[in-house]
Amino acid sequence: xxxxxxxxxxxxxxxxxxxxxxxxxxxxxxxxxxxxxxxxxxxxxxxxxxxxxxxxxxxxxxxxxxxxxxxxxxxxxxxxxxxxxxxxxxxxxxxxxxxxxxxxxxxxxxxxxxxxxxxxxxxxxxxxxxxxxxxxxxxxxxxxxxxxxxxxxxxxxxxxxxxxxxxxxxxxxxxxxxxxxxxxxxxxxxxxxxxxxxxxxxxxxxxxxxxxxxxxxxxxxxxxxxxxxxxxxxxxxxxxxxxxxxxxxxxxxxxxxxxxxxxxxxxxxxxxxxxxxxxxxxxxxxxxxxxxxxxxxxxxxxxxxxxxxxxxxxxxxxxxxxxxxxxxxxxxxxxxxxxxxxxxxxxxxxxxxxxxxxxxxxxxxxxxxxxxxxxxxxxxxxxxxxxxxxxxxxxxxxxxxxxxxxxxxxxxxx
Numbered sequence: 001x002x003x004x005x006x007x008x009x010x011x012x013x014x015x016x017x018x019x020x021x022x023x024x025x026x027x028x029x030x031x032x033x034x035x036x037x038x039x040x041x042x043x044x045x046x047x048x049x050x051x052x053x054x055x056x057x058x059x060x061x062x063x064x065x066x067x068x069x070x071x072x073x074x075x076x077x078x079x080x081x082x083x084x085x086x087x088x089x090x091x092x093x094x095x096x097x098x099x100x101x102x103x104x105x106x107x108x109x110x111x112x113x114x115x116x117x118x119x120x121x122x123x124x125x126x127x128x129x130x131x132x133x134x135x136x137x138x139x140x141x142x143x144x145x146x147x148x149x150x151x152x153x154x155x156x157x158x159x160x161x162x163x164x165x166x167x168x169x170x171x172x173x174x175x176x177x178x179x180x181x182x183x184x185x186x187x188x189x190x191x192x193x194x195x196x197x198x199x200x201x202x203x204x205x206x207x208x209x210x211x212x213x214x215x216x217x218x219x220x221x222x223x224x225x226x227x228x229x230x231x232x233x234x235x236x237x238x239x240x241x242x243x244x245x246x247x248x249x250x251x252x253x254x255x256x257x258x259x260x261x262x263x264x265x266x267x268x269x270x271x272x273x274x275x276x277x278x279x280x281x282x283x284x285x286x287x288x289x290x291x292x293x294x295x296x297x298x299x300x301x302x303x304x305x306x307x308x309x310x311x312x313x314x315x316x317x318x319x320x321x322x323x324x325x326x327x328x329x330x331x332x333x334x335x336x337x338x339x340x341x342x343x344x345x346x347x348x349x350x351x352x353x354x355x356x357x358x359x360x361x362x363x364x365x366x367x368x369x370x371x372x373x374x375x376x377x378x379x380x381x382x383x384x385x386x387x388x389x390x391x392x393x394x395x396x397x398x399x400x401x402x403x404x405x406x407x408x409x410x411x412x413x414x
Contacts, residue, residue: 014412023041
């Protein structure tokens with residue numbers, strides 16, 4: 001699908017959609033709890049739909065209450081012969097260790113960009129935990145047979161914190177206790193999100209500054225009625241739009257959220273923006289915006305929004321954490337450089353830094369999302385503030401996390 005975004009005036013209040021990462025964690029935890037849980041505000045993203053399909057295949061009974069909530073009867077799971085997780089990287093990283101707790105064979109597969117994302121971590125770690133495991137040279141499909149064993153293990157957390165979250169969800173199910181030593185952990189806030197979800201569903205894990213996790217064995221998930229938070233990652237694009245001059249209020253976010261992408265507020269402040277908080281939501285005034293520096297190592301999903309903002313901040317903005325972008329829905333660093341340079345914005349990539357040469361105006365052009373939902377959304381914001389508009393190829397990619405993005409944008413245009 002090609003979507004044209006023309007320069008526009010827009011105003012109003014935007015209700016931020018649910019966090020798909022929060023929803024997926026809660027749905028999986030509820031499926032592991034013996035009894036009935038309600039997970040509310042789950043949204044309609046493709047990734048959430050795929051994780052619901054996955055837990056049903058695992059044996060959970062899921063009843064749709066309405067568009068935004070599900071009743072989950074869990075606790076009596078089994079390992080299916082085949083499991084497809086769609087394009088959800090989080091689902092495959094959370095569910096693989098859980099499936100590895102069963103003493104049966106399962107073939108795990110996916111589709112689209114997930115087929116091109118490395119899962120070498122499992123090749124390196126799961127066999128050490130007693131799992132019979134075979135991937136396709138580090139990629140999907142993967143053949144898994146447990147049971148995973150408790151014990152003391154050392155792992156590298158630099159590839160993705162999602163692998164660590166998967167192990168933290170699986171290891172409490174063992175009869176034996178475990179000690180998980182983690183080096184170079186990336187995106188610590190997402191591991192904290194996992195720990196908080198586990199705590200609500202009755203699982204207790206101790207840790208020492210996220211470097212060593214003590215996981216008691218023979219624990220049991222208990223049912224819990226869970227309310228999913230609004231998504232700070234989705235909000236980042238609207239925060240950028242507000243900072244660039246849109247008269248909008250961003251609503252539906254928790255100010256005490258542990259989501260890593262709440263750091264977007266810090267980036268805006270460092271660029272000279274003023275933020276206002278009220279019962280209605282957040283507004284941003286960016287009249288004094290300037291080039292900025294920001295470390296996105298622990299919140300790499302903010303890169304696209306940060307780049308769209310930096311493109312309009314005169315001077316050179318420097319964002320750290322580029323190494324975290326290689327194994328996303330696209331090679332996100334390269335994709336951002338490619339598409340923004342089509343629009344006349346110079347981007348330099350270094351070892352772990354991205355330098356964006358901001359400008360006062362962007363004419364427009366034809367760009368491509370690289371089938372990456374976050375790149376599609378960040379380019380849409382650029383189009384709104386361009387001189388002549390832009391056309392975005394593969395604009396349907398937004399469905400992965402934010403199916404209503406285009407509808408929400410249209411509602412705000414005056």
